[in-house]
Amino acid sequence: MLATGHLMAQELKYTNCDNCWNPDSLGNHRVLVSFEDTGNVARVKINWRRRDVQPQLKRIIVQDAQTQQKINNVSVLSLNRESGEIVFEPVLGKGNYYIYYMPYKNEGRSNYPRGTYLKPETTASAGWLASFNTATLQPNATAKEIQSIDAFNSFYPMEVIATAAETKQLTDAHAGKALLVFPEDREYSIRMQHDLPYRWIQKGVGFTFNGTALKGEYYAYQLGVYALRSLHKVQVEFSDLTSADGYKISSKTMNCINTEGTGYDAKAISKEVDVPSKTIQALWCGIDVPVNTIAGTYKGKAVVKAAGIPAETINITITVTNQVAVNGGENEPWKQTRLKWLNSTLAQENKVIAPYTPLKVAGKTINFLGRKLILKEDGLPAGVQTFFTEEMTSFSHQPKNILSAPMQLLVRTSNNDTGRWKQQGLQYTHKAEGTVQWQSRSLFGKALQMDVRGSLEFDGFASYTVALTALQDMNLADIQLLIPYEHAAADYIMGLGLKGEKRPATVDWKWEVATKNQDGAWIGSVNAGMQFSLRDEHYVRPLNTNFYLQKPLLLPVSWGNEGKGGIRITEDKQTVWVNNYSGSRLLKKGETLYYNFNLLITPFHPINTDFQWSTRFYHKYENLDTIKNTGATVVNIHHATPINPWINYPFIEHRKMKAYIDEAHRKGLKVKIYNTVRELSNHAYETFALRSLGHEVYSPGKGGGFSWLQEHVDSDYIAAWFVPEIKDAAIVNSGMNRWHNYYVEGMNWLTKNVGIDGIYLDDVAFDRITMKRIKRVLTQDAHPGIIDLHSANQYNKNDGFNNSANLYMEHFPYLNRLWFGEYFDYEKNSPDFFLTEVSGIPFGLMGEMLQDGGNPWRGMIYGMTNRMPWSDNADPRPLWKLWDDFGMKGSEMIGYWSRNCPVSATNPQVMATVYKQPHTALVSLASWATADTETGLKINWTKLGINPARAVIEAPEIKGLQQHQVFQANSQLPVAKQKGWLLLIREVK
Structure with a gap:
């Protein structure tokens, strides 16, 4: 034991006894009592100066120190925060005894425990109680030490209270x-x-x-x-x-x-x-x-x-x-x-990040990587275009329109006047490689003034502040933002209570911020799309990942209008009309409403398929030779591991981490670490400095959770993830705050001093400003800066029924890979769901499957496998071997969504994606039929680049997936339910 200090006139010491007992049944604190008298009654007064409130509601447990046996004959004479007097039977006579005074048990989920303190109990026999007179019994035992289970749990000296x-x-x-x-x-x-x-x-x-x-x-x-x-x-x-x-x-x-x-x-x-x-x-x-x-x-x-x-x-x-x-x-x-x-302001300057290119302004057109934004005189978009091919690996000379007509902010008065805005002209206020900003003022007769301030960043994020000011009292029937999507750029939808799916002909949605984390949607096709989100000047980023209901969205005063607002989607032959309406209201002279909105124009960048084939994650702390032998190239180090034990605080064991990373680099491996912002380990050195900031860094809440939090943080927090094996208890962060500055600096320090090759994000609680900053520091000085994002399915009550991809889309421009799939059902969801919510392809990304190892046949349609060694149900190595044998690196991926795909299935419930090399191709087939089925192949031999007269079609043997088999071009292939085929089509001489 290590004595840490002295207090009290009786020389009561505070010491630590590292893991000398089981805290989960006895608590984290005990008093060492010495009895040097005779008889069967010991009385001791303990001046423990406790910070916990209502200690009289917590159980007292007495043990003899020699055998650790519980003593039943115990009587509590008095018990308060300052002191307690306890009588017990010294069963072994003279010697030491322990008094545990905050015993608890953990209830609920192991990773979200509810530490419940045991209530007082009566175990003393009537005969023993009658053997002494409290009034005449004098203290005959001495409290020597207050011991904590370890130094981290100690109350000394700053939590020892004054009387x-x-x-x-x-x-x-x-x-x-x-x-x-x-x-x-x-x-x-x-x-x-x-x-x-x-x-x-x-x-x-x-x-x-x-x-x-x-x-x-x-x-x-x-x-x-x-x-x-x-x-x-x-x-x-x-x-x-x-x-x-x-x-x-x-x-x-x-x-x-x-x-x-x-x-x-x-x-x-x-x-x-x-x-x-x-x-x-x-x-x-x-x-x-x-x-x-x-x-x-x-x-x-x-x-x-x-x-x-x-x-x-x-x-x-x-x-x-x-x-x-x-x-x-x-x-x-x-x-x-x-x-x-x-x-810190590190990496705040909005410099262009690869692979993006500087913004270029030509008149009212702003050009950026693979896309264009064309402005009107009122500052709103007149047009949005993309130049991405359907294969998503290159650009076309011909643009694809996302809008079929200009966006409009429409005002309708109570007498159905829908007069036109008179624009006073568009002005650019800032032009730089990373950001272009503009402003415009428009007048609606003499009644309304509209001030538009817009900005576009190099990745395709557009932000609009639209201030409507009444120049006189007005009765309004409605204010609407009309977004006219081109039909060909509106195949799919994600958001507004809809999972990633084919866009229905009509949608009628209303604001429900108390239970729904929904304020917009992504509508698009693979190579052209746009997300919109509706905000006002009071927008605050809500909590996510199990905690949305504890800090939900604020209803926008403008768009929400006390529940009158909503979004209605309809269509005609050319246009999908998105009508963002706010309903009737009285607007007083001088009153200003903010109809703000953000746009994300997709895709963000071409897909780097070669990175997908050559970068193979091993998601576990393991012996590096073992990892190397699997064929993996990147190691993800989770928290709760020896070199990264504390969640989102990877600094304490940094020497061990550096040694591991240095060895990995010598073996040709890269190492990424788990580190995000959403919750923070209680082992952070700055915990109490951050608590002194009120609710800036830590969210308000009902407290509770693991015992350490209750004993040291006290109350007014939200208990988050807990790791029982190492007693790591996290606290929920509050959203956008200065901890993100610390986070960026921390990433910078880890990159420079520890040599991390990137980060693994487990959901995200920061916005795109912070994401850009960490991408900059992670990629400095030619570091790889690999970022992959995992998300559990957010479409549930606790997360506010949001789509993971929709929720995190603002971060997609800076990610290298998605790992969306925890609590996703790969068997029951449609190809459209896979494409939009899991694969990342419409945004220039690729992904991997998670839940139960995924579905290898369906995954390969989108170039996805699962990740080693996360699932016992699937091993990606046979597919990795196929990739290497075929030569996936350098191949052209042509998905079923592309009109240029040279192979398709005759069965509409079977999808086909082609990976094309000169004179050879790998064809992935996957079935979404509800039962075993069969399909033929429709092959465009010219597009495939293979002479059909010399073509061989075979299914190579792949361990665990399929046996070798040869097919003819006109064969009917049997396709088992939820399975498929991987076919090699090659030209032989």
Whole structure:
């Protein structure tokens, strides 16, 4: 055991006893009691200073230390947060006994446990209870230590509470003050909001802080503010730090992350900090010590202010040593050096990312990779075109229109006036390789003014802010955004309560944000499409992946209009009309409504089929020689592994990770790691600094979950993923916030210092701004920066019935592969579902199957296999071997969706995709028939490039899939239910 400190007059120690007992039945804490008396009754008083509320509702368990046997004869005389008195039978006489005082059991799912604390029980016999008189029984046992199951669970020193009397004595001594300030070292994170730590009682109210910093280090410290009455607009002001020799550290190098910073979008933020009465607020301050600082002692002041009260001044003394910090101290995150990352602007400049090309403006047309956006005078799209071929690997000279006519914002007054807008002209406000911005103003008579601000980025993302301002009171029957899709670019739909499928002739959808994470749809064909999403100025990204209902969409004031708004889709011979309507309303003079919307123009880039064939994932931490021998080329390291144990915090075991990656590189393998934003491990060094930011980084919630969270985070959080084997308990992030800046910096650090080759994303809780930034840092200096995205099926109640592909489409331009399939049913869904929701093909991506190993025949229609060694039901190596034997690399993939596909099945329920090489082809057949069936082949020999007179058609033997068989061109092929064939057609001399 390692003693970590001393408290109490009786020398009660706080120690750690690493995994000395089973916490899942006894809890994480116990008291070591010594009994040196005689008789069958021991009485002990424990001054445990507990932070948990209502401790009297938790069970007390007593064991003898020698055998760990439970003692039944136990009586609790008193029990509160400050102390407890317990009587028990010392069954072994003199010696040591353990008192466990927070025992719990985990209920519910193992990965989402509900830690329930055991209630008090009565087990003492009546005879033993009658053997002593409480009134005359004196304490005859001594509490020696409070032990925790390990150091991570310890309450010492910042969660050992001051007593009510001690707190009163302290505050009485400072009567008349509105606040007290307790400077605190970075080593001891302030954790409690409602109790003073006993450490502060011992130290007293502080007016000085002393620290030692390295040159070039971001030096963090805390100012603990205890509000004696409610405080508003708390701020910290810093003076310069000066040395006796006149050297200076400028106040410009200092900040308080609680009151100011830089947002994830590079915009400056100022936070208003209010502190309720009798509450503690940790203010985390930092000094970015310049690397050229002259060593010495520097003194200055930090002034804590709040509205309407006298300021409190803290004298700051920092001794700067001659040592220079490595990487600004980033390599020592336990010193909170990385809090600087919260305000990072790394990789914010919108530089073009490969394979994209710079935007080019010609009049009202903006050209970008494989696509065009043509603007009207009012700033809205007049046309959208793509030049992608149906094979998705190259561009055509002939454009394909996505819109059949210009988009329009239509206004209809209560007397059915649908007068026209008078445009005042389009103006470009910004032209750069990565972003083009424009604006326009239009007038609807003398009644309405429409101000449009639009932007297009190099990947095909267009953002519109449309402000409608009433110039007079108006009764409106409707305001509509009309999107006229070209029929040929509207084969499929995904969103608005529809899974990826053939677009129905009509759709009638209404807003239901409380239960539906739906605000738009993707409509398109393979080589031309567009997603639209409707927003207003109050849009906040909702939570996803099991947590949507806890933070759903906000109903847009404009589009939603208190439930009157919706989307209606109809069609005629040429056009699919998407009518985004908002319904009737009264608009007062001067009132402004924001009819904002975003567009994603698809496909994003050509498909890199060679990457698909040559890049083979092994999704498990394993011996590298074992992995190499499978034929895999990239290793995905999940969390809860020895080199990446803590979810979304891959920094603690970085040395082990680097050693593994270095060895992998020597063997010709690449390594990617699990790291995303959605939830964060409780092992993050910055946990309590982030908690001090209120709900900026962590979502509000009902608390609960694993015991550590309940005991140390207390309440007001959402418990997320838990790994029982290593006791890793995550907390849900709150959406768009400064943790994304930290995330980008973390990726940069891992790329430069650990050598990761990319990341594996398990769902995503950040937007495209952050995605672009991480793609930039992951691909710097010729690093591969491979990103693959996994998503479980989001089309369910807890996720708000959204489509995974629709939800994450804004990230698709920067992904290398999809892994969509957990909880997807590969057997019951249609080819259209595979194509749109799983394959990635209409967006320039390719994917892999997950659930139960997938369906190899259907998967091959889209160039997909499963991933090793994730499923026991499927092994991709036989297909990998076929790919290598045939020569998939360099082949041309021509899917059933292309009019140029040279082979098709005569049975419409059997799909065919061709992989073409000179004088040879691999044909993939897969059946969606409900029973065993058969099909013939329709072969266009000219397109196939094979002389039919010299053609041989055979099914090569593939272990686990098919036996060798030879067919004729006019053969009827038997096709088993949910299966298919892989055929080689080759020309022999």
